[in-house]
Amino acid sequence: LAKTTQPISMDSYEGQEVNITCSHNNIATNDYITWYQQFPSQGPRFIIQGYKTKVTNEVASLFIPADRKSSTLSLPRVSLSDTAVYYCLVGEGYSTLTFGKGTMLLVSP
């Protein structure tokens, strides 16, 4: 399983764009990159998933360079409600997915 490395924490202010980068140097050919968001006392919630290049949905964008050894989750114009832990997972459907420590994002007024 590809291991991931993310910053432990990040700080931002309301209205700013936040970019969280995840390193996954030993990503396999069949692996997808998936990001989850978790609020305290709740289960993680799927945000976005990609395989290569760029993916965008109503919540975030995911940028994946050609070598796929890293990925960047971009949250446009964050609000206080975006304060949460964000997890980057790398894997494919026939393996178990391991959550790391994630990135604690704190958004301040």
Add this chain to the structure above:
Amino acid sequence: EADIYQTPRYLVIGTGKKITLECSQTMGHDKMYWYQQDPGMELHLIHYSYGVNSTEKGDLSSESTVSRIRTEHFPLTLESARPSHTSQYLCASSEVGGNEKLFFGSGTQLSVL
């Protein structure tokens, strides 16, 4: 929105009691998981299942057991609860496929006194 339910939401119980945490999903997903998470800490996979009659142990050793008699149901049982079992237990499900997406329940916060 995903339909995966966990009950109870909170449980406070005495040492030595047998407990079962319920998890059900209505999405027809084959894969189901149990994760354990302490406050501020990472999620640890303790059990998973690929389908009916399939159960596997996860990365973190656990004294709990699971069963998968029906696709939609994946209960977790502790035969004799201890204070060290105090934690949040999260159930999840997914389809089997290359781009697996996990859907989580709201969790059960277990406190063993």
